[in-house]
Amino acid sequence: MPRRQKQKAFNYREYPAKHYMSAPGICRWCNKEILDHLGELNKKKNWCNKACVTQYLLRADPKMMRQHVFFRDKGQCEDCGHVWRYMSDPWEADHRLPLVMAFGDLSYWEPDNVRILCKDPCHKVKTKEDNALFKVAAKRYRCEEADGG
Ligand SMILES: [Zn+2]
Numbered sequence: 001m002p003r004r005q006k007q008k009a010f011n012y013r014e015y016p017a018k019h020y021m022s023a024p025g026i027c028r029w030c031n032k033e034i035l036d037h038l039g040e041l042n043k044k045k046n047w048c049n050k051a052c053v054t055q056y057l058l059r060a061d062p063k064m065m066r067q068h069v070f071f072r073d074k075g076q077c078e079d080c081g082h083v084w085r086y087m088s089d090p091w092e093a094d095h096r097l098p099l100v101m102a103f104g105d106l107s108y109w110e111p112d113n114v115r116i117l118c119k120d121p122c123h124k125v126k127t128k129e130d131n132a133l134f135k136v137a138a139k140r141y142r143c144e145e146a147d148g149g
């Protein structure tokens with residue numbers, strides 16, 4: 001059987017705002033106008049300051065998000081209470097409201113929606129629950145489509 005070229009799958013984990021570009025001179029995070037020293041719109045810039053870049057990266061860059069959550073929660077698994085000491089320990093960042101259900105809703109990427117779970121079993125159990133939830137939602141969606149609604 002000839003090999004089909006693999007199409008790049010839709011990545012539901014990717015922060016959708018990565019694909020929205022603001023107008024030149026408008027901050028991609030806070031939407032404020034970026035002015036130069038003459039008080040005119042600085043069209044070469046897309047960020048008004050570093051804090052805005054950080055806010056964006058906390059959502060768009062999984063590494064930054066992981067780091068943020070680890071220090072915020074002091075390494076503690078929210079489910080069983082185990083405390084991990086290192087970033088490299090077997091814990092995972094879990095989205096309480098699973099990204100697979102986000103369908104472009106940016107609030108799913110808020111750091112408040114992210115917590116620490118032990119890789120095994122805490123996150124494994126949660127992922128199973130998420131997948132079951134997604135199956136139900138996908139089924140309902142398909143039914144609604146078939147109804148023409
Ligand atoms: Zn800004």
Ligand SMILES: [Zn+2]
Nearest residue numbers: 077080118122
């Ligand atoms: Zn745990």
